[in-house]
Amino acid sequence: xxxxxxxxxxxxxxxxxxxxxxxxxxxxxxxxxxxxxxxxxxxxxxxxxxxxxxxxxxxxxxxxxxxxxxxxxxxxxxxxxxxxxxxxxxxxxxxxxxxxxxxxxxxxxxxxxxxxxxxxxxxxxxxxxxxxxxxxxxxxxxxxxxxxxxxxxxxxxxxxxxxxxxxxxxxxxxxxxxxxxxxxxxxxxxxxxxxxxxxxxxxxxxxxxxxxxxxxxxxxxxxxxxxxxxxxxxxxxxxxxxxxxxxxxxxxxxxxxxxxxxxxxxxxxxxxxxxxxxxxxxxxxxxxxxxxxxxxxxxxxxxxxxxxxxxxxxxxxxxxxxxxxxxxxxx
Amino acid sequence: xxxxxxxxxxxxxxxxxxxxxxxxxxxxxxxxxxxxxxxxxxxxxxxxxxxxxxxxxxxxxxxxxxxxxxxxxxxxxxxxxxxxxxxxxxxxxxxxxxxxxxxxxxxxxxxxxxxxxxxxxxxxxxxxxxxxxxxxxxxxxxxxxxxxxxxxxxxxxxxxxxxxxxxxxxxxxxxxxxxxxxxxxxxxxxxxxxxxxxxxxxxxxxxxxxxxxxxxxxxxxxxxxxxxxxxxxxxxxxxxxxxxxxxxxxxxxxxxxxxxxxxxxxxxxxxxxxxxxxxxxxxxxxxxxxxxxxxxxxxxxxxxxxxxxxxxxxxxxxxxxxxxxxxxxxx
Numbered sequence: 001x002x003x004x005x006x007x008x009x010x011x012x013x014x015x016x017x018x019x020x021x022x023x024x025x026x027x028x029x030x031x032x033x034x035x036x037x038x039x040x041x042x043x044x045x046x047x048x049x050x051x052x053x054x055x056x057x058x059x060x061x062x063x064x065x066x067x068x069x070x071x072x073x074x075x076x077x078x079x080x081x082x083x084x085x086x087x088x089x090x091x092x093x094x095x096x097x098x099x100x101x102x103x104x105x106x107x108x109x110x111x112x113x114x115x116x117x118x119x120x121x122x123x124x125x126x127x128x129x130x131x132x133x134x135x136x137x138x139x140x141x142x143x144x145x146x147x148x149x150x151x152x153x154x155x156x157x158x159x160x161x162x163x164x165x166x167x168x169x170x171x172x173x174x175x176x177x178x179x180x181x182x183x184x185x186x187x188x189x190x191x192x193x194x195x196x197x198x199x200x201x202x203x204x205x206x207x208x209x210x211x212x213x214x215x216x217x218x219x220x221x222x223x224x225x226x227x228x229x230x231x232x233x234x235x236x237x238x239x240x241x242x243x244x245x246x247x248x249x250x251x252x253x254x255x256x257x258x259x260x261x262x263x264x265x266x267x268x269x270x271x272x273x274x275x276x277x278x279x280x281x282x283x284x285x286x287x288x289x290x291x292x293x294x295x296x297x298x299x300x301x302x303x304x305x306x307x308x309x310x311x312x313x314x315x316x317x318x319x320x321x322x323x324x325x326x327x328x329x330x331x
Numbered sequence: 332x333x334x335x336x337x338x339x340x341x342x343x344x345x346x347x348x349x350x351x352x353x354x355x356x357x358x359x360x361x362x363x364x365x366x367x368x369x370x371x372x373x374x375x376x377x378x379x380x381x382x383x384x385x386x387x388x389x390x391x392x393x394x395x396x397x398x399x400x401x402x403x404x405x406x407x408x409x410x411x412x413x414x415x416x417x418x419x420x421x422x423x424x425x426x427x428x429x430x431x432x433x434x435x436x437x438x439x440x441x442x443x444x445x446x447x448x449x450x451x452x453x454x455x456x457x458x459x460x461x462x463x464x465x466x467x468x469x470x471x472x473x474x475x476x477x478x479x480x481x482x483x484x485x486x487x488x489x490x491x492x493x494x495x496x497x498x499x500x501x502x503x504x505x506x507x508x509x510x511x512x513x514x515x516x517x518x519x520x521x522x523x524x525x526x527x528x529x530x531x532x533x534x535x536x537x538x539x540x541x542x543x544x545x546x547x548x549x550x551x552x553x554x555x556x557x558x559x560x561x562x563x564x565x566x567x568x569x570x571x572x573x574x575x576x577x578x579x580x581x582x583x584x585x586x587x588x589x590x591x592x593x594x595x596x597x598x599x600x601x602x603x604x605x606x607x608x609x610x611x612x613x614x615x616x617x618x619x620x621x622x623x624x625x626x627x628x629x630x631x632x633x634x635x636x637x638x639x640x641x642x643x644x645x646x647x648x649x650x651x652x653x654x655x656x657x658x659x660x661x662x
Contacts, residue, residue, distance in 0.1 A: 132574050141474045144474065146490070147497065147574065152491070152493070163480055163483040243476070244476045
């Protein structure tokens with residue numbers, strides 16, 4: 001089985017590639033486990049890899065049709081389309097966000113359509129598709145009123161993927177990801193970058209700025225669970241997804257204050273006191289427009305699970321810190 | 332004041348142009364009535380006009396950037412963007428629908444953005460953005476799960492217009508139109524074409540096919556009220572629209588059976604018996620995915636009104652039949 005990962009040099013992309021290689025197989029559309037014979041890693045940045053003979057690295061612009069035509073062939077059974085411009089950057093550079101988050105997604109779907117073999121396309125969307133006046137708990141049938149260009153572009157790409165799926169051009173699935181935390185590495189241009197920063201930096205003896213009110217509710221998922229969910233989402237039986245193949249991934253609803261209190265409990269006052277509270281209205285406006293919780297019964301029915309609690313998320317991060325990890329990411 | 336209408340040779344476009352010329356003025360963004368000095372009528376088909384000196388006819392492809400750059404200038408204060416590929420045709424020709432319903436809309440918004448004067452852009456959307464499992468009455472915060480490419484393209488263009496508005500590139504407004512009926516003229520490629528047909532043709536002594544179950548609920552608005560709503564929507568105070576400038580237009584919820592009974596009551600058995608019931612699953616699938624009713628309190632608060640009842644809609648059509656009207660349209 002041939003698999004493509006876009007955004008493969010990113011935080012989730014790298015981990016997904018490692019996990020797939022470790023697993024060695026993926027379920028095909030008929031529910032049969034197939035060995036992974038080729039894993040194509042596409043990114044604008046060079047994807048590091050282990051020298052595994054199954055891996056093929058492709059470096060280039062995902063909005064380039066020729067490149068997509070080279071990496072997507074009739075043998076490509078599954079595509080994990082993770083490539084994206086993160087929220088803060090898409091807000092700062094509107095045209096770049098449109099080009100990668102919308103146009104490249106459409107191009108990818110069009111190349112699949114040309115190939116005419118209906119590959120599975122797993123597309124990652126986000127809490128950021130929601131916005132405006134939201135109910136306390138967002139439901140699967142809550143309208144999308146995104147208040148950022150990133151959220152708008154993701155919502156448009158979702159619609160496109162659903163129509164390409166309805167028409168039988170691809171076998172698409174959309175997973176809306178909570179804010180993934182704790183990410184290792186450095187801060188990035190995502191508006192949610194601080195969510196990992198206020199845990200990661202204090203644990204490393206560094207100060208970190210929290211740019212939003214402590215009461216801000218966040219909807220969180222650990223990197224480990226996110227990777228498991230991506231694979232499970234790709235393997236889901238088409239029939240179970242019905243006419244709207246978009247799934248809000250289960251997560252944990254935790255306020256920033258609760259995050260810090262848990263960090264204090266686990267790592268002590270010295271660590272938790274390394275957070276500086278400086279409101280950044282640009283970030284607060286974007287992050288504050290995202291839901292702090294959503295209804296997850298559909299995701300759970302499909303077998304997708306959240307983390308146990310935020311203590312488990314911090315614990316997993318502390319355990320993984322010994323392994324060197326130069327990559328950060330976010331949305 | 333300079334105004335542009337796209338899709339100006341269409342059913343609504345022609346009527347809107349006549350109504351604007353008759354009115355002679357439109358409120359500007361500051362709430363002051365301004366004389367209409369130029370009305371640009373853009374369509375791929377030649378727009379007929381009365382020789383009015385305020386009218387400028389432009390014929391061409393709306394997906395052509397050069398054409399849009401010619402018709403949108405810094406003097407363009409308001410744009411009624413009606414041009415669209417109708418539902419049945421967008422389902423039959425996916426690429427054409429994407430090109431006109433999505434790409435041309437984006438191009439139009441981009442040319443406005445370049446001009447940097449924030450014109451008002453009134454965009455017409457549709458019941459077709461809804462679909463899938465719907466509550467009995469669709470609300471403003473009901474999610475869009477369109478089950479047609481037309482609905483998908485309209486939903487994507489809505490999102491785009493909202494983001495361009497949020498960013499201050501344009502002053503956009505979206506009106507979601509009920510099914511406009513009774514349209515004069517001939518049947519067209521819209522999946523909803525029959526809704527007018529089953530009234531219009533029998534009244535002209537011709538037989539007409541109803542391709543859906545008689546119990547199918549429809550959400551209806553007369554052409555006259557649609558035109559008034561377009562103008563009112565364009566004149567709405569920006570502040571009243573809040574952060575999500577999309578309005579579900581008030582309409583009437585009427586089943587096909589109720590339509591026919593009303594026709595029978597007004598025009599007699601001979602007329603109502605000219606309907607042939609032949610289910611067309613392709614049409615039933617599209618039209619059956621649309622809401623038969625939606626919550627209209629927001630539209631009503633904004634001063635937008637539905638027709639009095641379906642009898643009034645039939646009556647208005649019968650009264651207008653004496654005027655020759657060669658145009659049909661639909662979505």
